[in-house]
Amino acid sequence: MDYLLHPFTSDFMLPGDITFDDFVDTVDHTYVKRHHLLYMPMYGILLLVLRKLYEKHVATRLAGHLQIQNKRKPLLIDARLERLYAETKHPDQKRVSAYAKRLDMDERSVRRWFRRRRNHDRPDLVNKFKETSWRFLFYTVAFCYGLATLIQTPWFWDTSMCWTGFPMQPLWMSIYYYYMIEGGFYMSLLYSLGMDNKRKDFYEQIIHHLATIFLITFSYACNFIRAGSLVMIVHDMSDVLLEVAKCAHYAERRRLADNLFTSFAVVFIISRLLLFPRVVLYSTLVESLLVTPPYSGYYFLNVLLFVLQLLHIFWSITIVRMAYDMLVVGVVRKDDRSDVEEKSSDEDDTN
Numbered sequence: 001m002d003y004l005l006h007p008f009t010s011d012f013m014l015p016g017d018i019t020f021d022d023f024v025d026t027v028d029h030t031y032v033k034r035h036h037l038l039y040m041p042m043y044g045i046l047l048l049v050l051r052k053l054y055e056k057h058v059a060t061r062l063a064g065h066l067q068i069q070n071k072r073k074p075l076l077i078d079a080r081l082e083r084l085y086a087e088t089k090h091p092d093q094k095r096v097s098a099y100a101k102r103l104d105m106d107e108r109s110v111r112r113w114f115r116r117r118r119n120h121d122r123p124d125l126v127n128k129f130k131e132t133s134w135r136f137l138f139y140t141v142a143f144c145y146g147l148a149t150l151i152q153t154p155w156f157w158d159t160s161m162c163w164t165g166f167p168m169q170p171l172w173m174s175i176y177y178y179y180m181i182e183g184g185f186y187m188s189l190l191y192s193l194g195m196d197n198k199r200k201d202f203y204e205q206i207i208h209h210l211a212t213i214f215l216i217t218f219s220y221a222c223n224f225i226r227a228g229s230l231v232m233i234v235h236d237m238s239d240v241l242l243e244v245a246k247c248a249h250y251a252e253r254r255r256l257a258d259n260l261f262t263s264f265a266v267v268f269i270i271s272r273l274l275l276f277p278r279v280v281l282y283s284t285l286v287e288s289l290l291v292t293p294p295y296s297g298y299y300f301l302n303v304l305l306f307v308l309q310l311l312h313i314f315w316s317i318t319i320v321r322m323a324y325d326m327l328v329v330g331v332v333r334k335d336d337r338s339d340v341e342e343k344s345s346d347e348d349d350t351n
Helices: 034-065 079-087 093-103 107-121 125-150 159-163 173-192 202-221 225-250 254-285 296-329
Strands: none
Touching: 034 125, 034 173, 034 202, 079 093, 079 107, 093 107, 125 173, 125 225, 159 225, 159 254, 173 202, 173 225, 202 225, 202 296, 225 254, 254 296
């Protein structure tokens, strides 16, 4: 299995003449080992099993208790329309007219069928609630565990302690489990992409999950776990609010969903645009240099964190626009990644 760890070389990832062979456990201390990363996929499998059990035995009942139901209109099964749907899912007016004439149907019925057919390709409401409530549960548990662990560490209160004795820093087992759980969670999301309902942002999800897994594994192998643990806690705090806001939206608790989304927007901006650059980036860029001169791993990690910060700025702009629409205009524009079902004024039950 060592060939799986070949990209994680000492020359690139560690400063000076230090190698991974120097990380030898003692009676009092345990150190980071590259082979720990091979356990992360197993944590992912365990979390995937727990998710399926939760969705089957808890989330389904919770959806019923909240009166979340699928309200789709029945779809007329027509092989001719299916063949046309395979050609294009969004026919323009010219195509609609041609289809209606060819199939001896009125244009309104053709448009309605295509709209309902597109809706059937989207995840149904109950399944979306089950997936979202699982993410809410995980982020809540991960955030509470991470916070309870980090408040006991010296680097939570003084970020310069992230680099005291670096890179020969002992591994806190609580931080080890924090890393394994977080990395395993994103691996479980990657495993389940083929089983979950395919969303519009399917490929974006793959890129996001792979990038997150790469950041977690790279920071662990470099023994950047102290700074890495701060990165994870900063991200988890806003994710909790986002997922519970979605749950409230699916349950049609509009006012609650709006209030939760507003809270999410505030926490996201504070955590990603203020805390992240002021605390984490400052520590990795400046405070780390007080202990060790720049080296390949230093540059690589900070480039990744800067890219992450650029994404934070992009997402913040999107969130502010959505919050403005909700609070001022009264209508939230639909995100390109949205799986909200299409509705129309001509929707009725006469079909």
